[in-house]
Amino acid sequence: MNLHSKLPDVGTTIFTRMSALAREHGAINLSQGFPDFPAPEGLRQALARHALEGHNQYAPMIGEAALREQVALQLQNFRGVAADPTEEITIVPGATEGLFCAIMALVGRDDEVILLDPSYDSYEPAVRLAGGRAVHVPLNNRDFSVDWERVTGALSPRSRMIVINSPHNPTGAVLSHSDLETLQALAEQHDLLVVSDEVYEHLVFDGARHHSVLQYPALRARSVAVYSFGKTYGVTGWKTGYCVAPAAITAELRKVHQFNCFVGVTPVQLALADFMAAEPAYPAALPAFYQAKRDLLQRALAPSRFRLRPSPGTYFQLLDYGAISDEPDHQLCERWTREHGVASIPISIFYQAPPQQHFLRLCFAKQDEQLLRAAEVLCRI
Ligand SMILES: Cc1ncc(COP(=O)(O)O)c(C=O)c1O
Structure with missing residues (x-):
């Protein structure tokens, strides 16, 4: 068969891979960008209602x-x-x-x-x-x-x-x-x-x-x-x-x-x-809600050896692990998911030519207790 790939260098996305690895190792998943808490109840009820009413x-x-x-x-x-x-x-x-x-x-x-x-x-x-x-x-x-x-x-x-x-x-x-x-x-x-x-x-x-x-x-x-x-x-x-x-x-x-x-x-x-x-007005409450999570994570990581980058937007926090290791970020993220039970995302994959830097991305759209548990682990590294 003459299979001509249009994207020969493209594999499964890092998000899919890290979430799968987190599941496999029972790790706290701060990798993929999604909340681990329920969506508004009124929204979920509306979906059920419309499905039941026959809007299908x-x-x-x-x-x-x-x-x-x-x-x-x-x-x-x-x-x-x-x-x-x-x-x-x-x-x-x-x-x-x-x-x-x-x-x-x-x-x-x-x-x-x-x-x-x-x-x-x-x-x-x-x-x-x-x-x-x-x-x-x-x-x-x-x-x-x-x-x-x-x-x-x-x-x-x-x-x-x-x-x-x-x-x-x-x-x-x-x-x-x-x-x-x-x-x-x-x-x-x-x-x-x-x-x-x-x-x-x-x-x-x-x-x-x-x-x-x-x-x-x-x-x-x-x-x-x-x-x-x-x-x-x-x-x-x-x-x-x-x-x-x-x-x-x-x-x-x-x-x-x-x-x-x-x-x-x-x-x-x-x-x-x-x-x-x-x-x-629902979206107007989001900045305060997520800022509280960002601040909680930042405070909990303050005693760690990571350097935290400012995070003025999104629900992501970059950590510089340069003081801890020289290991390439994708290798380190996978290893720490397996060995420490915290999954994160390496930044180099978002570059065509990754610069010499050591960043991990954490998603803080997670329940406070998960953020605190992850921070406790990261503070011990
Ligand atoms: C920057 C950016 N664009 C687009 C998307 C995709 O959004 P959707 O899930 O609605 O396709 C994401 C999801 O993580 C994202 O981070």
């Missing part, structure tokens, strides 16, 4: 109207952004599918796409499957800010798109207003499309604000912003998200979506719509 057939291709309307309201309330629920908002089965559809729809053969490393692992395969070429530009090593001069230097006549992610997985870094202004100028000048992965939009701490591409008119006109209900409502297993983009871009994205997944899951969409209508 195909949803509209672009998503249930009730959910698109709630998304439009939330964008207005939280970001001051107007978006047309019919022309500009598309419900997708997870942000991953939204990102894939956006990249597939907008990137052509030999187009170049700027990715900022460390970058979430789904971007590059999508670019390659679309026939494009990923051009990796590292973030500043010191604070994981964007080196805009370096980005400008990486642009060529073939540059078509830049993918940004703020708040940023895996580093927790958050783009500033001035970053968005710089991006806006650059995108206009070089006619770039922007895919903005904003799945952690509500997880920004210490009184800071999330800046969305949707809030900058010239970016709004050339961007797809991608979101995940899984992250905001603590239901990653429901695999439901949405994309916001101008009508012309949305039309192209939907052409891919309808022949990729076609639709999202009906009762899930209806349950989310009910819950958002009943609890419109």
Whole structure:
């Protein structure tokens, strides 16, 4: 058989592997980004109700109207952004599918796409499957800010798109207003499309604000912003998200979506719509909730030999283990899962060319007692 792999160098994602290893060894799983506590009861009840009431057939291709309307309201309330629920908002089965559809729809053969490393692992395969070429530009090593001069230097006549992610997985870094202004100028000048992965939009701490591409008119006109209900409502297993983009871009994205997944899951969409209508302020409570978890973990790790990086957003905390070991991070993460019973994520896999550094990523979307147990173990290393 002549099997020609389109992604010969791609294996199973690190998240799947580390969660499987954690299960195998009964380790505390601070690796994959999902909560280990229940989602809001009203949301779960709404899903059961809709399934029992018989809402179990195909949803509209672009998503249930009730959910698109709630998304439009939330964008207005939280970001001051107007978006047309019919022309500009598309419900997708997870942000991953939204990102894939956006990249597939907008990137052509030999187009170049700027990715900022460390970058979430789904971007590059999508670019390659679309026939494009990923051009990796590292973030500043010191604070994981964007080196805009370096980005400008990486642009060529073939540059078509830049993918940004703020708040940023895996580093927790958050783009500033001035970053968005710089991006806006650059995108206009070089006619770039922007895919903005904003799945952690509500997880920004210490009184800071999330800046969305949707809030900058010239970016709004050339961007797809991608979101995940899984992250905001603590239901990653429901695999439901949405994309916001101008009508012309949305039309192209939907052409891919309808022949990729076609639709999202009906009762899930209806349950989310009910819950958002009943609890419109729910996301406003998330920063305090997750900041308390971040602070708990940071305090518990203070006596350890790790150096903690600032974590202004997301539910991830980076630990520098340079004072403990020189071992490559992927090896160390696997070994510590087996030997110490705490699973984490190595950072090098998010880079095309990993720098000389020693970082692990911990997810603090976990019950306090799990965070404290993990910290106790880590303090003994
Ligand atoms: C940066 C980033 N983008 C996208 C996703 C995928 O979100 P979803 O589960 O909705 O596909 C994740 C999930 O961890 C993520 O961290």
